[in-house]
Amino acid sequence: MPHLLRHITRAAPLLALALRLSAGEQLLLDEKEFCLWLLYPAEKALKDDALGTTERVGQVTLSAAKGEFEPFVLVLRPRAAKPLMDVRLELEPLRHEKGLQGEPLTLDYQRISYVHVDQPSGASVLPQVGDKYRDEAIPFGSSGKTGCFPDRLIPDPIAVAELGENTQFWFTLTVPEKATAGLHRGVLRLRLRGLEPVNIP
Incomplete structure (x- = not known):
């Protein structure tokens, strides 16, 4: 059965998620009506x-130590001829x-809304070549693009996924100090x- 895996270690965390997703998005679901990707939060x-739709991932798998938080992002995009209405996610324990038995792990999510950026991050200090900024001078985490960037977290769990747009959800897995080590x-x-x-x- 499809599932979310969570491995709890007793000491330092394994950095499997960061290493696995650092190259970009990975496709989780490829349905007639929509696609769903897993994205590393950075x-x-x-x-x-x-x-992209070429790199597939079998499941969401995270590794962490007790007392840690681990985030990930899901990106939903419609493929049908109309928006997807009343989008929501059910989270089983x-x-x-x-x-x-041990102190339970918690999994929460929020919708991500967008902020329009009309100037690339750090653009005021970047060297210009004509009308373009040199990509190699842009600080880590900035693409040098303008447009609608994911930024704010919205507690309302229900969304509408519009055509031609990405609807994103920020998940946080919390591992309490008294969680039982092992695979969850x-x-x-x-x-x-x-x-x-x-x-x-």
Whole structure:
């Protein structure tokens, strides 16, 4: 069954997520009505960016130590001829694979809204060549682009995914100090008006 994996270590965290996703987005679901990508939070997908569909990932897998927080981003984009309405996600509890008890892990999410940027980050101090800024001089995390950048977190869990736009969700997994070490599994379920629920691997 599709599931979310969470591995808890007793000491320092494994950096599997950061290493795995640093190259960009990875495709989770490729459906008739939509595509869904997994994105490392340091990456920025603009509102109208067309994301790739070639690199597939089997499931969301994170590694962390007790007392840590671990984020990830899901990006939804419609493929059908109309917007996706009443988009929401159901989060089932993460449970230890051997049934061991401990302080429970929590998984929360918020919608990401966009802020229009009409000047690239750090542009005031960048050297110019004609009307263009040299990409190699732009600070880490900036693409040198203008447009609608993901920025604000909105607590309202229900969204409308418009055609030609990316709808993004910021997830935070919290591992309490008294969590039981080992592999934890859970399920994310995507619900859309007029469509059957879809499990997110």
